[in-house]
Amino acid sequence: MKIAGFDIGGANTDLAIIDFDQGGDIENIKTDFRYLPMWMKNEELGGYLLDLIGEEIDQLDAVGVSMTAELVDAYETKKDGVLDIVKKVEDTFDIPxxxxxxxxxxxASQAISDPLQVAAANWIATSQIASIMSQNCILVDVGSTTTDIIPIKNGLECARGRSDFERLGTGELAYTGTLRTNVAAIVDKVPFDEGWFRVSSELFAISADVHHVLGNITTEEYSCDTPDSAGKEKEDSLRRISRVLCGDLDLLSTSDIESIGDYIYAQQSLKISEAISEVAEREFLDEVITTGLGRNILAARAVEMAGLDFTGMDEFLTPEECVVAPAVGTAIMMEDYLSDE
Incomplete structure (x- = not known):
C-alpha cells in the first residue's frame, strides 16, 4: 500500500510517501516539501499537492492530511481555514x-462537523513516532516557525493543551523556530561595544538570518521569504541583522554581527529550554526526543540547557525525514486508520 501524508503548514507544505507491506511495516519513505505561503497562495493549494506527488499520483492508495495553515491571515477564523483546506484537498483527490x-x-464529514479537532493537530502525528522510540518522554519538534513540546507517558501523548491557544499557556508550544521568527521577538536588546543596545521592533531580520550567519543553515536551507525580499547570501543576512540595531555594514563589522548573532541564538535556545523545563518538571519526565528542521540547531542546545538527556529522531528516521516528521506520522496514522476500517 502506498500512502501520501501531507502536513499543510502556513508557510511550508510537507510530504511523505510511504510504501507499506501487507503487514503494515514500512518498506520505503520518500519525502519532499514546498514553500507555500498560504496567507497569499491558499487558492493554489491543490496544484501544489499534486506537484509534490508528481508521477506517483496514479500509484497512491490513500492520502492523510495534517494541518496548521488554518491560522493564516487568509482566513477570518480557524474554522474557516479548516473548511477551506478540507474542501481543496477533497477536490484534488478521488482516493480515500x-x-x-x-x-x-x-x-471529511467528521472534520467539517468539528473543524477545531483537526486545527493545528499535526503534533499528534509526530507524537506517534516519538512514542515508538520511548514510552515516556518529551517530544521537542523545532520547525521553521514553532516548537512543539509534547509529553508522552505510557506510549500516549498527554499534552494538557489541546489547541495552539491552550498550549501557549501550558509550555507545550513555544512560538519560535529555525527560520521565520522575527529577531525582535527573540531579544529586546543585545550586547555590543561593552554595553547593551536595544533593538528596533521592525521586521528587519529573522531567525534564518541569524542561523545563516552562524553557519547553522546553508543558503539552500533558507527556504522562506526574506524580510526585505532581497537575497539569501551571507552578506544579505549580515546586512539584515545590522538593521535590527538601526545600523548597516559600514557601522558594524562581520565579527560584530556574528557576536550579536551568537547572543540571539543563545536567547532563542533559552526560550525553548524554559518551556521544556516547565513541561519536564510538571510531568516528571527526563528523556527527550528531538526532531524537526532545528533538531540539531535549537532542540539539542535547549535540552542541554534544561539539563536533560535526549535522543534524536534521526535514530529512527533519516535526517531528511525528521524535517517532515509530521507528514511521516500522518501517513503512518492513515495506514492504521485504513487497517482498522
Whole structure:
C-alpha cells in the first residue's frame, strides 16, 4: 500500500510517501516539501499537492492530511481555514482521504462537523513516532516557525493543551523556530561595544538570518521569504541583522554581527529550554526526543540547557525525514486508520 501524508503548514507544505507491506511495516519513505505561503497562495493549494506527488499520483492508495495553515491571515477564523483546506484537498483527490485530529484520524464529514479537532493537530502525528522510540518522554519538534513540546507517558501523548491557544499557556508550544521568527521577538536588546543596545521592533531580520550567519543553515536551507525580499547570501543576512540595531555594514563589522548573532541564538535556545523545563518538571519526565528542521540547531542546545538527556529522531528516521516528521506520522496514522476500517 502506498500512502501520501501531507502536513499543510502556513508557510511550508510537507510530504511523505510511504510504501507499506501487507503487514503494515514500512518498506520505503520518500519525502519532499514546498514553500507555500498560504496567507497569499491558499487558492493554489491543490496544484501544489499534486506537484509534490508528481508521477506517483496514479500509484497512491490513500492520502492523510495534517494541518496548521488554518491560522493564516487568509482566513477570518480557524474554522474557516479548516473548511477551506478540507474542501481543496477533497477536490484534488478521488482516493480515500482522512485528517489528523486530536483523537485520531477523521474523514471529511467528521472534520467539517468539528473543524477545531483537526486545527493545528499535526503534533499528534509526530507524537506517534516519538512514542515508538520511548514510552515516556518529551517530544521537542523545532520547525521553521514553532516548537512543539509534547509529553508522552505510557506510549500516549498527554499534552494538557489541546489547541495552539491552550498550549501557549501550558509550555507545550513555544512560538519560535529555525527560520521565520522575527529577531525582535527573540531579544529586546543585545550586547555590543561593552554595553547593551536595544533593538528596533521592525521586521528587519529573522531567525534564518541569524542561523545563516552562524553557519547553522546553508543558503539552500533558507527556504522562506526574506524580510526585505532581497537575497539569501551571507552578506544579505549580515546586512539584515545590522538593521535590527538601526545600523548597516559600514557601522558594524562581520565579527560584530556574528557576536550579536551568537547572543540571539543563545536567547532563542533559552526560550525553548524554559518551556521544556516547565513541561519536564510538571510531568516528571527526563528523556527527550528531538526532531524537526532545528533538531540539531535549537532542540539539542535547549535540552542541554534544561539539563536533560535526549535522543534524536534521526535514530529512527533519516535526517531528511525528521524535517517532515509530521507528514511521516500522518501517513503512518492513515495506514492504521485504513487497517482498522
Amino acid at each position: 482521504v482522512a485528517y489528523v485530529g486530536l483523537s485520531g484520524m477523521m474523514n
